[in-house]
Amino acid sequence: MKKRSLIVLMLTLLVGCAPPKQIETLGIVSSYGADLLHEDKAxxxxxxxxxxDPDIPEAIQAVESQANTYEGALDTANLKTNYKLVTGQIRVKVFGKELAETGIMRVLSPHFKNAEEPASLYLLVSETTAREVLTIDTSIDLSKYLYNLIDNNQKREILPESDFFDFVHKYEDIGIDPIQPLVTIEKQKPVIESIALFQNDVYVDSLSPKQTFLVKLMTESFKAGKQEMSLSKQPFEEFIEEDEDKHKDEEFHFVLSEIRSKSKILLNDKKNLSYDVNISLDARLMELSVPLLIKDEKVLKKLEKQIEDNFKEQLQEVMDKTKELNVDPMGFGTTYNQETRNNELTEEKWREMYPNIDVNFNIDVNIIRHGIFD
Incomplete structure (x- = not known):
């Protein structure tokens, strides 16, 4: 009993002797940006x-440093502030486009060895420099702003799901390439302009928001998505009531909302690298720009068919672009590897094969309700 009491007393004393961490002495890093120095690629x-610190009027500060490595950058930055910089709450890492074009894995790899940094965070590529993105507006918490900019748009199903672990997973796997949001500056605020395409860890080009929707349509399931579309008026001329549109556009516009979709990529001919992409999509029709007689079942079926054909055309354009760039954000190589169980498939071999794949799109669109037109 005495022995047990002594142990408890010793543990209590040891805990009491541990040096307290005074949060007022810490600089809690919330964002990191990396750009390329042209002189020596540092x-x-x-x-x-x-x-x-209640005595500091500006709670959020920026510190700059130059180094050849991420850890070296942090050490150099510590020399420029009387606060100890800690990265346990970092939420966003931003990479200037020029640096991203040389590869970003050298800056990301220390994350695996640093147990202090959080398990997940968001990555961004910047059309401008990362520094400009992180310092453009000192009146707001830019770390929180950027994190919510990505997080909210992923939850709204506008952006594909992508974060640090998604990037690393796709970087390490053969037959699929990472994508991450690309930001630019608009009216003194960072905005997501498009989606950055990577070949391994090297930024090569970007996709527009509409093209991004199509990539997501092929690779993820929508639960409550939304998409604006345009179709030619010509096939519907007889079903359009008196049109008050003075401009007489050749197209009409509408929104598909509450999109629910499922997709499957299938390899149906291993020798000829032929794939089927099967997509089923249910949606509600909203905001027609012309008075289309949508209650007519014949019109509804024609509209569904035109939407299917439009999607096929746009999907093929995305495929042509990614094949030309030789980047595979959809993971056709992963499907090939799984179906053939070919353990000898290498990165180099798939880069040779991917531009030659043939993809057939099978799309089934079902307009389940038509909103204000009921």
């Missing part, structure tokens, strides 16, 4: 950090 770094 890193030009920006850290945003928070301070919990």
């Amino acid at each position: 890193l030009d770094n920006t850290f945003l950090y928070k301070q919990f």
